[in-house]
Amino acid sequence: MISMMGLAQKTDKVWLKNGDVVTGEIKYMKFAKLTIDQTGPGKINIKWEEITRIRSEKTLQVTLQDGRVLITKLDSVFFEVQQNSLDDIIEIIWIKDKFLQRLSGDINLGANYAKSSDIFTFNLNSSITYRVPKNEVNFKGNSVITSSASDTSRSLKQDIMLTYYRRLERSFYTGGSLGWEQNDQLGLNNRFSVTGVGGKILMSNNRHRLLTGLGLSFNQEQSNETKDYTKNLEALAVIQYKEFHYSFPKLSIDAQYAFFPSLTDWGRVRMNFQINTSIEIFKDFNVGLSFYDNFDSRPPAGAASKNDFGINFTIGYFFGK
16 A cells, blocks of 8 residues: 555656656756656656656745745646746755755865975865755865975965855845865964855856855954964955756866955955866766965965965765755
8 A cells, every 4th residue: 555655646747858758756956957756767867958848746846047936836837827937947856855955065085296396285175055945055175285205394275164145036145154264375374254245146047156246254363473363354255156067977167256355454455266177977976176376465474475376186076966
């Protein structure tokens, strides 16, 4: 009896360009990929661009390109009466699977050794995102450790950031973040920061997201040469761009530029640029490049320079994508 009831529930239908009709249970759709659970084969993934029609009598959570989040059925009322199309949909979540299906992220490792300079570099970066209706929480961590065997010296560049976004009407958003940074090259032993930002999401669909924002950032920083902390209030301008293609092969580009003109140390300017790229080499594993460039016109005491940049090759793992 239980088995027959389970079979009866898998009545969602998906029509494909090649004429096939797939019947099963829709689990979720994100990043232009629909996951459906069939009796027998189990879960399969279908490229969103290969779908011509979809129907489900289950209550689903559907996110549209214009920012609306609907609790609805994918039936004639949704498509014909409300005049929505497949192109309008950027995410589908079956509400019973909400928590796990809203987690996505990656973890990447890299290492490099140059015999001519006897320098070894190790880098680790990870990003985890959790999405709920109109809200997004993101955790990012980066670590680059450079050491030289000849003089036992070591240089550190590390940062952790927890960011929150809330989507408002007409593609506006508001948010904030908590962060910690360390950069020996710029003379920075510790920087703890809290920011508030608001702006406009200029593009959001199954492949791209582009947002801009303005805000304020307050931080306390400690140089490599003192135990004392100084307080700083800065303005903030940010541009963030993401491009993703999560049908095989999975591709992603994640770039962010942040500009910090100081309000308490007039004339001081900081700029951070970070871009991570990756391509899937086999299921859920990727190779990529990570590039960063950090600039401070008045770095803390003990800085080796005003600018620190680097490029690293990584091998990593996707999850939830």
